[in-house]
Amino acid sequence: MTETIVRSPKLDEKTSFYQVYGTGIPNVDSLTFDRFSRWWNRSKVQGDLPNLWRVATVDEQVVGIAINSVLESLGWGAIWELVVDREWRNQGIGTSLVLESEQALLKQNPNLTHFVVGVKVHNPRSIPFVERLGYGIQSLVLRLDGDVPHRLEEQELNVNIARLDDIPTLLHLVPDTYWGHRDHKTLEYSIRGGNCYVMREQSSNMVVGFVRFEYDPDLVDTTIISFSYRQGYGISVIEATLEEVATRRAIFWVQDKHEEILDYLYAEDFQRAEAEFVARKRVRHLL
Ligand SMILES: CC(C)(COP(=O)(O)OP(=O)(O)OC[C@H]1O[C@@H](n2cnc3c(N)ncnc32)[C@H](O)[C@@H]1OP(=O)(O)O)[C@@H](O)C(=O)NCCC(=O)NCCS
Incomplete structure (x- = not known):
């Protein structure tokens, strides 16, 4: 059998990396070359490319x-x-990539407790593949x-542009997804990129929500929304968010x-456009 080597990508392999990535669609996210x-x-x-990408x-x-990451x-x-x-599937290469990725992740941070993989629900073949691992x-x-509903109801929350000094308060909010805003670095990156808002309760001025709007040139008249909220304020944050959206359509990951x-x-x-299972595995030394 031909020898397969798993290693960090070289800088001149960007195009071939993207080409192989594209052969995974629709089981991976469709990405323009620009993105x-x-x-x-x-x-x-950030160092993830040499240390963690494979x-x-x-x-x-x-x-x-x-x-x-x-x-x-x-x-x-x-x-x-x-x-x-x-052409190269079913020869153990996917398995090697997962095992080598786990090693790289653990080397980067020996205190990891879990590894995690997202598997699209329309991709049932990969479920036994990750379970076997x-x-x-x-x-x-x-x-x-979905289409953005506008009701012009009296808003319970004040909405302001997010600032870097809001970050310590925002760290206490619950994000929409496991990859959502929960650490200083990602919040800082998002706030610096703009289109981020903080929501406060009018009566107490307490911070109860954070939202970020993103726009994809491939998705016309659409806002991609990520949000975090204080327990008990989820619906109010979503309602206030939808009032702020200026496009006809909105996308949430929840x-x-x-x-x-x-x-x-x-x-x-709103309708489900996609969904993925979160598959998790405890790091071995913790078993
Ligand atoms: C999922 C994916 C990465 C698996 O890669 P792969 O290289 O085919 O994976 P492996 O060869 O290690 O394992 C695949 C199957 O081949 C079998 N296999 C493993 N080593 C083998 C070998 N040496 N000879 C023959 N078969 C082998 C395994 O039993 C496994 O069977 P299973 O699907 O029932 O679990 C690949 O199918 C793919 O790119 N799919 C499209 C993108 C995708 O779905 N990504 C999401 C992954 S979560």
Whole structure:
């Protein structure tokens, strides 16, 4: 059998990395080369690219890729994207990429408690694949898309542009998804990028919500929304958010533990566009 080598990507492998990544669609997120480039460049600067991203190569040709990062505040090592080029599947390369990614994540942060992989629900073949590697499905993350309802109701919350000195308070809020805003670094990155708002209760001035709006040139007239909220204020934060949105459509990613928010969005005619299982595995030395 030809020898497969799993290693860090080289800087001149950006295009071949992206090409192999593309063979994973629809089981990985569809990314324009521009967005992928930004992810690659940011990871290069932060050190994730050499330390955590991996390629599988045969005779120096890229045949598989893994995009990984550490979620410091949770103690989790995340395998965000995993693809083996079609012609090279079922030869153990995907397994090697997962095992090597776990090693790299643990080397980066020996205090990790878990590894995590997202598996799209339309991708049932990968469920036994990750289970065989010791992962267990623990929750579901849903992408809900819909038209923005505008009711012009009296708002209970004041909405202001987020500032860096809000961060210590924002760290106490509950994010929409496991990858959502929960550490200083990601909040700072988002706030510096703009389109972030803080919500305060009018009577007490207490911070009860944080939202970030993003726009994708491929999604016309659409706002992609991420949010965090103080327990008990979820619906008020979502209502205030929808009042702020200037586009016709909105997209939310929401973990299944936010039942009230899912219930609210479904009642507002939002529809599931995608969903993925969160599969998690405890780090071995903790077993
Ligand atoms: C999921 C994916 C990465 C797996 O990669 P792979 O290289 O085919 O993975 P492996 O070869 O290690 O394992 C795949 C299967 O081949 C079998 N296999 C492993 N080693 C083998 C070998 N040496 N010879 C033959 N079969 C082998 C395994 O039993 C496994 O079976 P299973 O699917 O029933 O678990 C690949 O199918 C892919 O890129 N899919 C599209 C993108 C995707 O779904 N990504 C999300 C992953 S969570």
